[in-house]
Amino acid sequence: MVFIHDTRLPHVLEPGCYHDPGWYERELAAVFRPGWHCVATLDELPREGDFVTRELFGAPLLLRRAGGQVRAFRNVCAHRFSALCLAPSGRAASLRCPYHGWTYADDGALTCVPDPASFASPPGKSALIGRVKLTAHPVACAGQLVFVSLAEQPAPLDQWLGARTHELVTRLFSIDYQRVLARTIEHPCNWKIPVENVLETYHVDELHRGWLARHPRLVPVFDEQIEHELGDGFSEYRDRMGADFPPYRALVRALVGPVPCRYRHHHAFPNLIIGETPVLSFLQVVTPTGPASSRSLVRLYLHRGAPARAWTAPLRRLVGAAASWFLNGVLREDAAIYEAVQTGVRGSDRGGVLGAREERVWAFQRWLADSVTAP
Ligand code: FES
Ligand SMILES: [Fe+2]
Numbered sequence: 001m002v003f004i005h006d007t008r009l010p011h012v013l014e015p016g017c018y019h020d021p022g023w024y025e026r027e028l029a030a031v032f033r034p035g036w037h038c039v040a041t042l043d044e045l046p047r048e049g050d051f052v053t054r055e056l057f058g059a060p061l062l063l064r065r066a067g068g069q070v071r072a073f074r075n076v077c078a079h080r081f082s083a084l085c086l087a088p089s090g091r092a093a094s095l096r097c098p099y100h101g102w103t104y105a106d107d108g109a110l111t112c113v114p115d116p117a118s119f120a121s122p123p124g125k126s127a128l129i130g131r132v133k134l135t136a137h138p139v140a141c142a143g144q145l146v147f148v149s150l151a152e153q154p155a156p157l158d159q160w161l162g163a164r165t166h167e168l169v170t171r172l173f174s175i176d177y178q179r180v181l182a183r184t185i186e187h188p189c190n191w192k193i194p195v196e197n198v199l200e201t202y203h204v205d206e207l208h209r210g211w212l213a214r215h216p217r218l219v220p221v222f223d224e225q226i227e228h229e230l231g232d233g234f235s236e237y238r239d240r241m242g243a244d245f246p247p248y249r250a251l252v253r254a255l256v257g258p259v260p261c262r263y264r265h266h267h268a269f270p271n272l273i274i275g276e277t278p279v280l281s282f283l284q285v286v287t288p289t290g291p292a293s294s295r296s297l298v299r300l301y302l303h304r305g306a307p308a309r310a311w312t313a314p315l316r317r318l319v320g321a322a323a324s325w326f327l328n329g330v331l332r333e334d335a336a337i338y339e340a341v342q343t344g345v346r347g348s349d350r351g352g353v354l355g356a357r358e359e360r361v362w363a364f365q366r367w368l369a370d371s372v373t374a375p
Contacts, residue, residue, distance in 0.1 A: 003356045004230055005359045006356055009355075009358070009359060010354070010362070011351050011352030011362075011365070012366050013365045013368065013369060014351060015348040015351070018193065018342070019190060024290070024291040027288070028057055030371050030372045030374070031269075031368065032270070035149065035151070035154065035160055036140065036149045036160045036161070037285065038147050038272065038283070039054045039285075039297070040052050040146045041173070041179065042070070042144040042146060045065040047091065048066060049091045049093050050064065050065050050091050051063060051064040051089065051092055052088065052089045053087065053089070055289070056148065057288070059150055060083060061073070061137065062074075062085055062095075063148070066106035067106055070146055071136060072137040072138075072139045072148045073135060073137070074135035074136075076135070079097065080099065080100075082097055082099035084104075107133075107136075108133045110128060110134075137149060137150060138151070138152075140156075140157035142157060142158075143169050143171070143173030143174045143175075143177075144173045144177070144301075161268060162268065165274075168274055168276070169283075172276055172281035173281055176304055178304050178320075179301050180301065180321075181299065181320075181323075183296075183299075185295065186293070187293065188293060188342060189292060189293070189338040189342035190291065192368075193338050194284075194335075195267070195364065196361045196365075197334050197337070198267070199237075199360040199361045200358040200360060201226075202357045202358055203337075207333050207336075208333050210333065225240050226238070230360065230363040234267060234268045235266075236264060236265065237264070237265040238263065238264050238265075241262065241263030241277060242261040249261055251315075251319065254312060254315060256278050257306060261277075261278060262278070267364065270364075270367075270368060271286045271288075272285055273285070279302060279303045280300060280301065280303070281301040281303075282299070282301075283297070283300075284299075285297045298327075300323060300324055
């Protein structure tokens with residue numbers, strides 16, 4: 001195994017960092033509010049007028065496709081604060097508030113006020129129409145991933161993600177891939193608990209006895225050829241998943257041709273997680289919803305086939321269903337431990353310790369501690 005370290009490492013973050021409201025606010029200010037966050041995918045908004053609603057750090061968001069472009073607005077009417085849409089998704093020919101009927105153009109500009117005479121402009125004040133707009137938030141896409149920022153002038157998306165992560169998301173979630181699973185999972189724990197859980201394979205034997213640990217030929221997490229990379233703003237785990245398992249090799253060959261069997265797990269700090277195999281791309285974004293609660297956006301994409309061959313369609317359907325079933329099992333087993341860890345960090349009277357196998361957790365914690373405490 002190619003680890004960077006061969007000794008144990010300090011658990012950089014104190015238990016309080018997993019529940020203290022003051023620390024949580026500092027995390028939001030230092031690493032979340034300035035950044036970009038994947039909140040949806042373009043395939044959720046395929047047609048004009050399609051919308052989804054989301055919540056990001058307490059801000060209700062409305063994302064809608066209009067004029068071939070996805071825009072994000074604060075989902076709050078400028079009149080008396082009603083949400084414009086409450087449904088998680090749908091299609092709206094126009095942006096019309098359900099309370100008193102104020103209507104907004106595709107770009108968020110107020111275009112219609114019922115009984116406009118009662119809102120006549122007082123002397124010296126400009127008219128509402130022509131001046132009032134919904135609050136818009138910056139939107140940028142990479143592949144089919146839609147990112148939103150709550151910052152007024154965020155750094156460009158590719159700069160925020162970094163070159164390695166930007167290349168990965170652009171390639172792994174391109175239109176060559178088709179979504180086969182979309183889930184939102186609420187976690188009763190601080191956002192770092194699900195993130196740190198996926199950064200180490202140390203828990204696999206104990207927590208995944210029923211799934212991953214039972215298939216060492218397909219999932220070689222205790223193989224000799226694992227490698228870690230601790231990069232600038234990211235970390236990676238790489239192995240040869242499936243390379244020694246002939247049925248898997250044959251499947252990959254049928255779907256995408258003679259490409260090497262490899263698995264890459266990439267964590268872009270703070271909360272973007274990507275999994276890559278030759279045929280499947282996995283995305284998990286763990287967003288904080290409070291000091292001791294979080295939400296995961298989970299997506300699984302399957303390569304459409306290279307070159308696209310009609311005869312592989314049934315096979316792809318089968319692979320999509322089997323991979324979703326497998327992933328759901330793994331997510332369920334992981335989620336089963338989160339509440340116990342949250343209970344533990346609240347009650348701990350000491351710091352923790354990390355093994356060399358957990359060095360990606362250590363790298364993440366060091367980055368977070370540096371980012372939050374930077375002057
Ligand atoms: S709150 Fe939207 S029109 Fe009144
Ligand atoms: Fe796990």
